[in-house]
Amino acid sequence: MRGPTAKAFKQGFLRSFLLSLKSCRTGDMSLQERKRAVRSSADAAMATARGGGAIWPRALLASSSSSPSSSSWPGLLLNAAKVKTTRCKSTARRCCRPKRSSSEMIARRLVRKRTKILRGMVPGGELLDSVSLLREAMDYVVHLRAQVAVLRRVSNAMHHMAATSYLTGLDLSRLAQGLLHRVCN
Amino acid sequence: MSSRRSSRGAISEEEINELISKLQSLLPNARRRGSGQASTTKLLKETCSYIKSLHREVDDLSDRLSDLMSTMDHNSAGAEIIRSILRS
Numbered sequence: 001m002r003g004p005t006a007k008a009f010k011q012g013f014l015r016s017f018l019l020s021l022k023s024c025r026t027g028d029m030s031l032q033e034r035k036r037a038v039r040s041s042a043d044a045a046m047a048t049a050r051g052g053g054a055i056w057p058r059a060l061l062a063s064s065s066s067s068p069s070s071s072s073w074p075g076l077l078l079n080a081a082k083v084k085t086t087r088c089k090s091t092a093r094r095c096c097r098p099k100r101s102s103s104e105m106i107a108r109r110l111v112r113k114r115t116k117i118l119r120g121m122v123p124g125g126e127l128l129d130s131v132s133l134l135r136e137a138m139d140y141v142v143h144l145r146a147q148v149a150v151l152r153r154v155s156n157a158m159h160h161m162a163a164t165s166y167l168t169g170l171d172l173s174r175l176a177q178g179l180l181h182r183v184c185n
Numbered sequence: 186m187s188s189r190r191s192s193r194g195a196i197s198e199e200e201i202n203e204l205i206s207k208l209q210s211l212l213p214n215a216r217r218r219g220s221g222q223a224s225t226t227k228l229l230k231e232t233c234s235y236i237k238s239l240h241r242e243v244d245d246l247s248d249r250l251s252d253l254m255s256t257m258d259h260n261s262a263g264a265e266i267i268r269s270i271l272r273s
Contacts (some may be wrong), residue, residue: 035247110226133197
């Protein structure tokens with residue numbers, strides 16, 4: 001992700017993330033509940049900040065939401081991506097060809113196996129053909145890295161802030177401004 | 186992505202190779218590999234491992250954040266911090 005795009009994504013992510021945490025009322029939660037809430041807020045914020053340029057954000061939001069509208073997203077997905085049935089046709093043709101060497105068959109089987117695993121790791125991957133899956137995986141990896149980067153800076157900054165305010169009694173809102181500046185730049 | 190499918194609607198081998206090498210460059214320990222199914226398998230395996238490790242990092246950081254937040258809630262500082270960040 002290039003500079004301005006990365007910065008815009010990180011800022012959007014941070015904003016959505018903090019808004020989501022704020023609305024969660026984490027103060028009333030158990031430790032496990034809060035951990036889950038933070039994790040799902042982070043994922044929802046990443047998907048929201050990414051927007052409509054890929055499939056995985058919608059899949060991620062659909063899997064975390066319990067609203068009835070989420071059941072319709074596979075239909076939206078099939079309109080946007082290549083349908084799996086076209087792949088099955090070419091597979092049938094391959095089966096009718098003369099036998100290949102067993103090492104080649106093993107290699108093919110491994111590729112299929114690995115592709116299947118990758119499908120499970122990319123949100124929405126199950127409905128994509130292998131080429132779209134590779135594109136989605138790339139996009140997903142790039143945004144996962146940005147998510148990790150922002151979360152790390154937020155937790156470092158919050159840790160620093162908590163320690164500083166405890167020791168110095170400094171005004172927390174001023175420290176918070178510094179956090180926002182450090183995290184987004 | 187700048188690459189587009191050909192007018193026939195199918196994707197060319199060239200585009201696939203470009204896609205694969207772009208993905209390769211994203212992964213840690215990116216090394217030049219030959220083409221072929223053995224390296225495709227390796228690429229897929231490394232992509233899966235990388236995504237898995239990124240997920241783990243997000244988990245760990247979320248845990249760390251939720252611990253920090255509980256500390257701040259006890260000081261009733263968490264809500265104030267979040268409010269002031271969103272105001273700016």
